[in-house]
Amino acid sequence: MNSSNPLDILLAAGQLAPSADNCQPWLFKKDKNNIFLFHDHENTHANHIYNINHFADFVSLGTVLENIHQQAKHLGWEIKIELLKHNAGEPLAKISLEKEDSKKSLHLYEYLTKRKTNRRKFFKKPIHPELKNEAIKLAQENQVNLQWIDSAQEISKLSKLISTHDTILWEDQKLRENLVRMLRFGKKIHSDGLSLESLELGPKRHFFKPSIAIANQLPFIWKLLGIGSVLHTRNNIKHSNAIGLMTIPKKQHPHTYIQGGRALQSVWLKMSEYDISIQPLFGPIAxxxxxxxxxxxxxxxxxxxxxxxxxxxxxxxxxxxxxxxVALFRAGYANKPTSISGRKDLEKMIKNI
Ligand SMILES: Cc1cc2nc3c(=O)[nH]c(=O)nc-3n(C[C@H](O)[C@H](O)[C@H](O)COP(=O)(O)O)c2cc1C
Incomplete structure (x- = not known):
């Protein structure tokens, strides 16, 4: 890996992208002037009801493209991003470096490293309407419609409704097995998956690992984890100032979700600039x-x-x-997240040509 090679710089930015359960379901190939982005079928988010037709993977691939776009703009390089027809084993997008000296314009690259998922309880402080409008305009640039749900009454209703889905998360065997497979314990930063610390459970986290360890022998524990999880999620959503909902006119699959992912990431980076935290809530979409x-x-x-x-x-x-x-998320002001999510080694994500 050569840190002064333009394509390697773009790849490193792409690798910082968020993904469902931090499974990083992408692979890259590169030649002299182009990067090819692939869906990594083997490293995928749960392929049960949470990732129907791999939609969550494709949203994640869209966030990779947006990161690459932002990095290129920051350096003043012109790139062309083409979404390709999806055939098994073939790339989904081609990123071509066209010129290395165009005009520098965006400055969101700074937030490629600062953007984090924040699962803490948010403060009461409201988000200024102008910032919400800015997010709507950014989404529109990607042909995505962003609607904000921000009445306290509606958010309270949503908090009850969305949190009930956590019951399923713990009671449905396949969903639960996937969640447990993606959980990572201990203080060290793992290269993928969700660290227990990042779930922001507070003192409840001490019961989590021992409960999971014995739950297969005492299945009512899965039920208890479900109840605890519903209450936790309900409280968190209720304390959000706004919930963002993104929709997009359907295109050829999977381009719809890739485009949606680009919009999600551009809004997420912009909100990071204003210190606004975001937690995606993808269960309802699935x-x-x-x-x-x-x-x-x-x-x-x-x-x-x-x-x-x-x-x-x-x-x-x-x-x-x-x-x-294509996306649902809660947004608001909060303390910084407790832990950082790691990423896989970029060299291992590059397939040989
Ligand atoms: C498509 C997609 C779906 C996600 N769904 C959820 C979700 O339902 N709940 C949640 O807490 N985080 C969700 N996340 C956040 C990821 O878990 C997070 O991006 C990943 O663990 C990496 O951490 P980071 O965003 O702090 O870099 C989602 C992210 C993406 C891109």
């Missing part, structure tokens, strides 16, 4: 997609919860019936 594609796969009691969430969103936001739902 639930709605599950209904639209009639994938099923849930126990009847879980299906009822899923349907309730789906009904709320599709009644409140009728455009969700035709457009794709």
């Amino acid at each position: 639930f709605i997609l599950n209904g639209q594609l009639e994938k099923g796969g849930l126990l009847p009691k879980h299906e009822r919860i899923r349907k309730e969430i789906e009904n709320y969103f599709t009644e409140k936001f009728p455009n969700l019936k035709s457009d794709a739902f």
Whole structure:
């Protein structure tokens, strides 16, 4: 890896992108002037109801492209990003370095390293309407529609509704197994997955590992973890100042979600500039997609919860019936996150040509 090679600098920026469960489902190839971005099928987010048709992976790939775009702009390089037709084993995007001396324009690159997921409880301080409008405009530049839900009454309703999905997270065996597989314990920074510290559970974190260790022998513990998780999530969402919802007119799959990921990341970087924290909340999106594609796969009691969430969103936001739902997140001011999420070694993410 040569740190003065333009393509290597762009790759390093891409590698800082966020991804569902920090699974980093991407791989790169490069030649003299181009980077090729691949979906890494083996390193994927849970492929059960949480990652239907790999939508969460593709949103994550979009965030990689946005990081590369921001880095190139900062250095004053002109690049062309092309989304390619998706065939198994072939790249999804081609990034070409066109000119190394165009005009420097964006300055969000600084937040490529500062942006973090923040799962803490947010302060009461409201986000200024101008900042919310700025985020809407940024999303629009990526053809994405961002709507803010910011009435206290609606957020309280949403906090109850969305948090019920945590019951499923712990009771559904496949979802639970994926969550446990992606959890990382100890103080060291892991190259992937979710560190327990990053879940911001406070003193409750001390019970977490021992509970998981014995839960297969005492299955009611999964239920208790579900109840605890619902209460924790409900409280966190209730204390958010605003919930952002992003939709996009459908394009060819997976370009819709890649484009949505670019919009999510550009807004996330911009909000980081204003010290506004963000936590994505992707469970409801998966639930709605599950209904639209009639994938099923849930126990009847879980299906009822899923349907309730789906009904709320599709009644409140009728455009969700035709457009794709690409992101949901809570936003607000908060103390800095307790821990940092690591990334895999970039050299291992580059396939040989
Ligand atoms: C597509 C996508 C979906 C995500 N879904 C969630 C989520 O539902 N809940 C959550 O707490 N974090 C979610 N995240 C945040 C990731 O877990 C986080 O980006 C990853 O662990 C890396 O950490 P970092 O963002 O601090 O760099 C999501 C991120 C992406 C890109």
